[in-house]
Amino acid sequence: MAAQVHSGPVVSLGSLLSKEGRRDPNPHYAELHRHGPVGRLTDPADRFDIVVHGYDAVHQALRDPALHVMTGEYPDRRDSRRWRAHPALRTLVSSIFFTEGPDHTRVRRLFGQAFSARRIAALEPAVVRIVDRRLDRLAELGADGSPVDVLAEFALPVPSDVVGELLGVPEADRDWFPERVRAFGAILDLGVGVWRFQQAADAAAEDLTGYFADLVAKRRAEPRDDLISELASASSNTGAPVHGQAEGVQLHDDELLANLLTMYNGGFVTTTHLIGNGLTLLLDRPHETERVLADPVRAAGFVQEVLRYEPPTHFSIRWAAADTELAGVPVPRDSRVLVLLGAANRDPARFTDPDGFDPGRDEGQPLSFGAGIHYCLGAVLSKLEGQLALPMLLRRFPKLALAGAPGERTTLMLRGYESVPVTLR
Known part of the structure; x- marks a missing residue:
């Protein structure tokens, strides 16, 4: 009916x-x-x-x-073409996050290979290795009992390293990204005030695009066993489309660079906040920490409930x-x-006691990663990182505790803390 x-x-x-x-x-x-x-x-x-x-x-x-993401067609139809003067907006509109129809399908099919079940499963040992290395660094920084920012030293670099590993961004370059990623992402929030961040976002977009253009050129000259090398072989630097290796998919270089930039940015910022939000919830619930450490299945349920209760994207x-x-x-x-x-x-028509935190609930998936054709490509990887990183952190430092209030969260897009100071004891 x-x-x-x-x-x-x-x-x-x-x-x-x-x-x-x-x-x-x-x-x-x-x-x-x-x-x-x-x-x-x-x-x-x-x-x-x-x-x-x-x-x-x-x-x-x-x-x-009938409902489209905010493609360039929308402001153009309203006789507003000012967005074209901004590198950050041009980059977003060229990515799969803001395209529709055949262009979206074509590019998503190619990039979707990066997040196949096979590739994610193969990446798990690398995730464990990355987490272990960052835990060693945390141990060094907090050995004397002084507070350590677990967000800056763990929740941010772990997913940055993971997506860097996936794409093929050299390890030595990864610490260069966070400052520019923050500037680029600031324009995504709600409210007219975000426009004051536009200049910084444009500068970040130009820096990031230039970096990936250089890296693509290097991988074309000397291919490696990484995703950027695969994608570089499926794109053209002449402006004309070429047939790639993935079932005849075509890719322009501007599409490649825009999607590398947004994929890298989106691939670790949301996971950073998943880990940061999840850790503060665990530290406030010692009984839940014990359950998560005792049962890997409980860890998966905990991560899903974090995504429902404190999602990084609202x-x-x-x-x-x-x-x-x-x-x-x-x-x-x-x-x-x-x-x-x-x-x-938090819809009470869908979730029992929606404002209560219950990792044991079985009432369906939260919508934090979206749905439909724009469902987040990296959702499975993000959940895997949370399920591995949080238990490994708490096993390594069983007396880890907040060293002060983690501060306020004042954004609705990319929602998380600026810092989370802890002591390792």
């Missing part, structure tokens, strides 16, 4: 985008849920037309072919390329749609 169409309640994002809302968005999510799964936004300050927050409605929105954005409807609410063509993944993960 078709869903009954209705106008939907009028709601506001004002409290979510306030200072308090950014610190803790969950009370705002709870208020949205009291109004149903989809709301209309009429305040120009909200900058969106529709907000989707119920679990089933979010799942529907992420799979609706939203996604879509625009309506055609008229559609969500949970019976009309979504007219050209509507700007805010899809609140974090709210869907």
